[in-house]
Amino acid sequence: MNNKAVENNEKQKEGPTDKRPKKSFNFYWIYGIIILVILSINLFQYGGGMVKIDPTEYQKMLEAGDVQRIVVVNDQMVKVFIKKDHLDKEPHKSKIKGSPIAGENVAGPHYAFNLGTSNVLKDRIVQDAEKYKIPYEYETQDNWGKEILSWVIFFGVMVVIWIFVMRRLGGGGGPGGQLFNIGKSRAQVFEGSKTTNVTFNDVAGLEEAKEELQEIVDFLKTPKKYTDLGAKIPKGALLVGPPGTGKTLLAKAIAGEANVPFFSLSGSDFVEMFVGVGASRVRDLFKQAKEKAPSIIFIDEIDAVGRARGRSASMGANDERENTLNQLLTEMDGFGTNSGVILIGATNRADVLDRALMRAGRFDRQIFVDMPDLNEREEILKVHLKPLKLDINVDVAFLARQTPGFSGADLANICNEAALIAARKKKNSVDKQDFLDAVDRVIGGLEKKNKIITASEKKAIAYHEAGHATISWLVEHASPLVKVTIVPRGQSLGAAWYLPEERHLTTTEQMLDEMCSALGGRAAEAVMFGKISTGALSDLEKVTKQAYAMVTMYGLNERIGNVSYYDSTGQNEYNFGKPYSERTAQTIDEEVSGIIEAQYQRAKQILTDNKDKLTALASKLLEKEVIFKEDLEKIFGDRPFQKAVEPTPTNGHTNGTTESGSHWAGASPEDKAKA
Numbered sequence: 046m047n048n049k050a051v052e053n054n055e056k057q058k059e060g061p062t063d064k065r066p067k068k069s070f071n072f073y074w075i076y077g078i079i080i081l082v083i084l085s086i087n088l089f090q091y092g093g094g095m096v097k098i099d100p101t102e103y104q105k106m107l108e109a110g111d112v113q114r115i116v117v118v119n120d121q122m123v124k125v126f127i128k129k130d131h132l133d134k135e136p137h138k139s140k141i142k143g144s145p146i147a148g149e150n151v152a153g154p155h156y157a158f159n160l161g162t163s164n165v166l167k168d169r170i171v172q173d174a175e176k177y178k179i180p181y182e183y184e185t186q187d188n189w190g191k192e193i194l195s196w197v198i199f200f201g202v203m204v205v206i207w208i209f210v211m212r213r214l215g216g217g218g219g220p221g222g223q224l225f226n227i228g229k230s231r232a233q234v235f236e237g238s239k240t241t242n243v244t245f246n247d248v249a250g251l252e253e254a255k256e257e258l259q260e261i262v263d264f265l266k267t268p269k270k271y272t273d274l275g276a277k278i279p280k281g282a283l284l285v286g287p288p289g290t291g292k293t294l295l296a297k298a299i300a301g302e303a304n305v306p307f308f309s310l311s312g313s314d315f316v317e318m319f320v321g322v323g324a325s326r327v328r329d330l331f332k333q334a335k336e337k338a339p340s341i342i343f344i345d346e347i348d349a350v351g352r353a354r355g356r357s358a359s360m361g362a363n364d365e366r367e368n369t370l371n372q373l374l375t376e377m378d379g380f381g382t383n384s385g386v387i388l389i390g391a392t393n394r395a396d397v398l399d400r401a402l403m404r405a406g407r408f409d410r411q412i413f414v415d416m417p418d419l420n421e422r423e424e425i426l427k428v429h430l431k432p433l434k435l436d437i438n439v440d441v442a443f444l445a446r447q448t449p450g451f452s453g454a455d456l457a458n459i460c461n462e463a464a465l466i467a468a469r470k471k472k473n474s475v476d477k478q479d480f481l482d483a484v485d486r487v488i489g490g491l492e493k494k495n496k497i498i499t500a501s502e503k504k505a506i507a508y509h510e511a512g513h514a515t516i517s518w519l520v521e522h523a524s525p526l527v528k529v530t531i532v533p534r535g536q537s538l539g540a541a542w543y544l545p546e547e548r549h550l551t552t553t554e555q556m557l558d559e560m561c562s563a564l565g566g567r568a569a570e571a572v573m574f575g576k577i578s579t580g581a582l583s584d585l586e587k588v589t590k591q592a593y594a595m596v597t598m599y600g601l602n603e604r605i606g607n608v609s610y611y612d613s614t615g616q617n618e619y620n621f622g623k624p625y626s627e628r629t630a631q632t633i634d635e636e637v638s639g640i641i642e643a644q645y646q647r648a649k650q651i652l653t654d655n656k657d658k659l660t661a662l663a664s665k666l667l668e669k670e671v672i673f674k675e676d677l678e679k680i681f682g683d684r685p686f687q688k689a690v691e692p693t694p695t696n697g698h699t700n701g702t703t704e705s706g707s708h709w710a711g712a713s714p715e716d717k718a719k720a
Contacts, residue, residue, distance in 0.1 A: 556601070
């Protein structure tokens with residue numbers, strides 16, 4: 046057994062030795078060699094096996110009669126020769142024993158010391174030699190060899206330092222790695238075997254966007270099918286949409302699908318502290334793309350360089366960003382030809398982009414990447430749930446229904462949070478409750494059960510949240526309530542959680558009911574305690590924004606009429622005046638105040654009529670701290686305005702958006718975007 050083990054070990058040693066890759070030369074070895082040379086010069090500058098001593102030791106050797114003769118070299122150094130019969134005595138025996146002269150350099154010189162620049166010491170050396178009758182002589186030596194070596198080493202060190210600095214400044218060696226190539230493009234190129242490993246099959250939902258982008262990829266693969274009909278490929282496509290909806294993921298899929306060079310960079314890569322660098326990088330980027338045409342250029346966050354010109358705060362100054370944008374416009378559709386290069390941009394701020402950049406011929410297509418709907422959320426969840434160990438009770442369709450208004454990034458975060466929560470609880474799989482807790486965590490924040498709250502404050506919070514729940518249950522167009530809690534979470538002391546319906550249009554009645562529900566917390570405080578608190582800050586902020594949106598944006602006020610002062614293009618960002626007169630501004634303020642006060646009085650009236658039920662709900666909330674839809678049904682009965690189709694969450698523990706925290710509740714997508 047031992048012999049076999051030895052043979053196996055030898056084979057294992059031989060195998061890797063034969064296949065072991067050769068070590069590459071390390072640039073830092075040069076520094077080590079230079080240091081060794083310098084140390085060698087300093088250590089062996091006395092050469093010939095001589096031992097360095099000081100004049101005091103030499104004086105003792107004279108007094109002991111050990112010195113045979115001395116040689117003064119260039120009036121700078123003294124070589125000392127010891128008598129042969131004294132070499133076996135101390136201190137010469139111990140000093141010379143470890144040196145090369147042991148048994149070899151018996152004749153000497155054995156010691157040496159420097160005279161320096163002192164004439165007194167030089168005269169004393171001669172006087173002592175005459176005193177002790179020691180023969181002495183003068184010798185002249187040429188040190189040109191050492192001087193040449195020292196100059197060579199000096200210039201060599203300077204060259205090495207220069208190369209090192211240039212490599213650091215240029216970000217590495219090779220082409221484009223020097224300081225003077227700072228204007229070169231920094232795009233990451235995906236070509237040949239290098240790919241992002243992401244395809245359109247990895248992108249869930251976004252079917253319309255994938256269809257348009259797939260057509261661009263298909264044109265680059267088989268252009269003859271289109272050119273035979275006289276068609277021209279779009280020169281550019283702009284991906285527009287809210288953050289987290291998958292714009293960059295789509296670009297990665299294009300890079301993975303297309304069999305052409307793909308140049309990827311961010312809009313901020315063009316911006317530099319040096320004047321003219323941005324325009325130079327744009328020229329170099331398109332030059333490389335044209336050389337490898339057909340090719341695709343992807344610029345993420347293009348608003349960093351494509352913002353509308355003439356709107357900079359530095360009026361009349363040389364704006365480097367505008368110069369970069371001008372060069373980009375010229376390269377996309379200028380005097381020169383730009384065939385075979387397609388530009389794809391991504392931004393969530395299309396309203397601030399320059400109009401010249403948005404015109405046909407530059408960005409021919411604008412692809413809107415919106416928040417996913419119910420079916421798309423289900424597909425996205427399936428993608429992110431693949432790597433998780435799921436419990437058999439996890440229903441993907443149910444999770445999709447509980448996450449309206451969530452982006453793809455939010456859904457990915459929820460899946461990850463659910464896995465973290467399950468691991469924290471030491472579970473073997475991720476179950477349904479972990480996902481519901483993750484939704485609570487992402488929207489409302491971390492629970493703060495140890496936060497110190499007085500009994501009176503806790504009672505006020507309970508009635509505040511009970512007021513929200515009561516109003517939302519009794520008005521027609523409020524979002525369905527799912528959960529009410531007085532456990533502090535994030536920055537809120539309590540929260541009422543809703544499941545808003547997915548709608549694209551909002552009527553006046555719906556907005557008024559939502560405002561009434563939001564004011565239910567303050568109204569409950571006024572009805573039950575006869576005084577109000579600061580706990581309705583986020584409610585008032587939301588209601589005020591909704592009221593101003595009704596009056597100034599949506600034209601939902603009779604007195605102001607069908608007028609909208611909202612500028613969707615964003616071109617009036619730096620205007621110093623309002624688009625209406627002071628009289629109209631006063632009218633707007635009066636109407637907004639009237640709308641809010643009317644809904645506040647309505648909320649107080651509803652709560653006064655149902656004061657007993659409000660008290661029962663607040664008492665149960667103080668007892669249990671968290672109540673669900675089923676608890677409200679026991680107190681209020683069936684909801685008067687029950688929708689025909691309404692998702693019914695299991696165990697009532699679901700989440701939509703936070704009402705009493707710093708989040709919107711029951712608001713339409715337009716309300717969230719505009720406000």
